Amino acid sequence: MPTLGFLKKKRTKDSSGSKDLDSPTSPIKETLSPITPTISKTSDPLSGTTKAGTSSSSTESTNTQDSSSTAKTSDPMTYQQSYPAQVQQRPAEPYQQSQQNVPSIRNLIHHSNTTNASSAHADSTQSSNGGAVTPGSGTAQPQLRVTKGKYSLGDFQVQRTLGTGSFGRVHLVQSKHNQRYYAVKVLKKAQVVKMKQVEHTNDERRMLQKVKHPFLITLWGTFQDSKNLYMVMDFVEGGELFSLLRKSQRFPNPVAKFYAAEVTLALDYLHSLNIIYRDLKPENLLLDRHGHLKITDFGFAKEVPDITWTLCGTPDYLAPEVVASKGYNKSVDWWSLGILIFEMLCGFTPFWDGGSPMKIYENILKGRVKYPPYIHPDAQDLLQKLITADMTKRLGNLHGGSKDVMTHPWFAEVTWDRLSKKDIDAPYVPPVRAGVGDASQFDKYPEETEAYGATGDDP
């Protein structure tokens, strides 16, 4: 058994959830869950009762000013004239006026033969956003996005911390040029070097410059001073899926399916560019203001045409071939998709052990998974095919690639091309005020005193 040493990424928050396998509901869910508890009954995608809200969906789509659709104009260096604050805030209004803090599952899954009215409203720029919707269609070569301006710390007003990680922290910042809000990931060079992550850090920037997809974070640019590296990204306002999951304890089947489907599209796209992500987990999945996912943290993403050996990831989510130091490939992302779906449905990961990461690795290598009785049979079937130790037999890693995952019965009612256009309403709309730097959905962290922007010797 290997020690992950420097490459180990600690799961900083309790990932245990409840291990009460038999309880179909939880008391917390009734009182605290931000997701209305009735959804699992009424929004079963198979029951055909999921179409309520279609009309509001078309209104919403019309108003949508998605970050990806404003991609050209929301460069932090561009003065903002064409987007009055009101336009930006409109998307959140239909929900917030009537039901702030009482988000509910909306028409989660549209059947393909239902009205297409709302798809007509879908922003045309989104469909050209590079989603490799047709599995296997992506043969495009990744090209580096050239970021427009040269940024420096002076262009931004640094505000509170949104998250902390192994190498630094992520701040909410406001551009002094266009007054928009962004998230800046600050990596301490000393820490990066100490943890021997220089290559990965370079990869993070390079990978993010190559990707453009509705469910992936947008990187606007990078800069550095003598102590730190800075990466300017869109600020994704709705917080981590991790927080929502812990508050909800676990997600109803259709809710987990919605998030899993968006992740699957993102993986399909990344893999079509030969990029493996390697750090799938709810902490790295952010919710945008409409409740759609954005995958952040490309710290371990890597371009790998065939096979790699690097040991990295988060203990709970590591595939057995990584734990056993075998060569691996895209297969690891499909394994961790399985772990993610399991965690969303159960509230805890299948190999979790409170004792130590070592115990978790032992469990992963043993490979025994206990499926709680409340897991839908289709979901369990998919999980068994994803959480398969033999990577040559793992779904997603077979001849059909991601298509095999997308055509699995659990995803039967997902209309993938509509999902890729965000034309399917998210099950939960975060209660945020859009466009005003509302970080209320993020945990609070003690702020650091050391000022950024140091000049002098570069360690």
Ligand SMILES: Nc1ncnc2c1ncn2[C@@H]1O[C@H](COP(=O)(O)OP(=O)(O)O)[C@@H](O)[C@H]1O
């Ligand atoms: N673009 C973003 N918008 C809002 N919050 C973000 C963004 N990127 C990261 N965060 C927050 O910061 C946390 C740490 O960032 P991440 O890139 O995952 O760093 P690490 O590699 O240290 O895990 C995330 O879990 C998330 O809560």
Ligand SMILES: [Mg+2]
């Ligand atoms: Mg992270």
